[in-house]
Amino acid sequence: MSEKILIVEDEFIVANDLKIILIKAGYEVCGIAASVEDARVLIDTQKPNWVLLDIILKGDLTGIDLAWELEKKKIPFLYISANTNHSILNAVKETQPYGFLVKPFRERDLFVMLDIARYKYNFEKGNALENVPKKTSLKENKNLEIIGKNQKLLDLIHKIEIVAPTETSVMILGESGTGKEKIAHLIHSLSANNTKPLVVVNCAALPESLIESELFGHERGAFTGADSLRIGKFEQANGGTIFLDEIGELPLDSQVKLLRVLQEKEIERLGGEATIKLNVRIIAATNRCLPSEVAEGRFRLDLYYRLNVFPLELPPLRDRKEDLDDLANYFLQKYALKSKRSIDTISAKALQQLHDYNWPGNIRELEHLIERSVLLATGNEIEEFDILQDFPTIKKEAENGILSMEDMEREHIMNALSLCNGKVYGAGGAAELLKISPSTLFSKIKKLKIKQGYF
Known part of the structure; x- marks a missing residue:
């Protein structure tokens, strides 16, 4: 039985085009509504499986008002709208849609977004997903550096176990130093394509003038200085995984080109005419708040929803201090062995220092501190950490209460x-x-x- 879709759109031409596209693809369109009042009637009588929802509708009520009603009725929905201003996006985010498609869009964009929305809905409901290998277990692999018992970390591990064997795109969120690249490597190592390359791209380090060449490659003579053929990062990752770190740093022009590659699953080298088909899994990461970046016009909303299929949020170290002792001892053993030093303990005083600190640099900062302390230690124990000297606290009070x-x-x-x-x-x-x-x-x-x- 085909899925029943209700279209809530006040522009007849747009709504009718959507209806034709969906019917042609095998969906059943159970109605078109131009207002919230009309939509309520069709929802009660037709019982749609999905609702495609515009924001600005006829009457006093908006698509966002209807979204809250759909959420109560447990009917999944996607927004299709041209309205992306800051206040609207904040309101949209609160309703937790399964997707947001920006007008105008192509047919392919619509179907990709529907596929993503369906996947996210099935995952949330715990429905079995087709062609998903048996869930792997991180606990069975002793070589993986997953250390800690914090509940947020355990929940993250559970999600990794579910998503790693699939081909689903993953968005890794978290502050600098929380280990986003390590999680990307972990997901790739547990995937079905782990014998193929994992290509890491630091988007923040790409010069704007060379982004297209770096990502998609170029032919010889494509531009001044292109003396030879260059294979881009996406082509290098073909059959495997590409990790786009700091994705929020990409300029808007590059985001448009990246979105097209993700939708079409093909590239053209700069200066070339041949189309190269790709089979690449996408893992992206950022320490930015992408919804805020979208609202400020610095990140495309459609690219955000295309990448944010399966978000994984890494907790900052200050929220998992119960793991500090285990992490510190792990790094102690690692760097004592590496430097061939017989240091095997951390004093109770030094451990308390770790717990009293707020860790703005997260696990990376802890690792560097332990490595440095191992090299500076004079005995077989780290007695005290020199945290404040290397990482001064922001607040500083003058003796008379007035700062210079x-x-x-x-x-x-x-x-x-x-x-x-x-x-x-x-x-x-x-x-x-x-x-x-x-x-x-x-x-x-x-x-x-x-x-x-x-x-």
């Missing part, structure tokens, strides 16, 4: 760097927040001797 102008400027810059997750320049960076040039900010960082732990 220099200390005030230092604190202000460190606060800005902290808010921007250590990013100095570019969209969302501290220079932008402080409304000064990156070169000026770098000069002040050097002058004020702000430690690298903040950027």
Whole structure:
């Protein structure tokens, strides 16, 4: 039996085109409604499986108002709208749709979004997914560096066990230093294509003028300086996995090209005419809040929903302090062995220091601290950590309760760097927040001797 879809759209031409497209693809369109009132009647009489929902409708009520009713009735829905302003997107996010398609769109975009929405719905309901291999178990693999018993971490492991054997796109979310790349490697190692390449791309490190060439490759003579054929990252990953780290740093023009590749599953090298078919699993990661980036116009909404099929959120270290002892001892053994030092314990005082610290740099900061402490230790025990010296706290009180102008400027810059997750320049960076040039900010960082732990 085909799925019944209700179209809620006040523009007749758009609604009718949607109906024709869906019927041609084998769906049953059980009605078209131009207002919330009309939609309520059709929902009660036709019992649709899915609702395609515009935001601006006839009458006083909007698609968002209807979305809350659909949520109560447990009817899954997707938005199809041209409206992407900040307040609308915030309201949309609250209703937890299964997708958001931006007008205008292509037929292929519609069906990809429907497939993604269906997958997410089935996963949430615990329905069996077709062609999904038996769930793997991380606990059975002793070589994987998954350390800790925090409940958020255990929930994350459970999700990895479910998604890793599939071909589903994964979005890894989390602050800098939480281990996003390690999770990407883990997912690939547990996947069916683990004998194929895993290609890692740091999107933040790609020069804007070379992004297309780096990702999709170029033919010889495609541009000045293209003296030979270059195979792009997507082609290198064919049959395997591509990990797009810091995806939020891609400029909008590149996002459009990336979206097309993800939808069509094919590329053309720069300067080439041949179409190259791809079979690549996508894992993306970011430390940014992408819904906010969408609302500010810095990230495409359709690309966000295309990548955010199966989100995995890594908890910051400050939220899993019960794992600190195990993590610290793991890194102690690792670096004691690596440096050939006979250091095997951490004192109770030193462990308490770890618990008292807030870890802005997360696990990466902890690992670097342990490595440094192993090299500096004089006996077989780490007696004390030099945390405050290397990573000063932002707050600093003067003896008379008043900070000097220099200390005030230092604190202000460190606060800005902290808010921007250590990013100095570019969209969302501290220079932008402080409304000064990156070169000026770098000069002040050097002058004020702000430690690298903040950027």
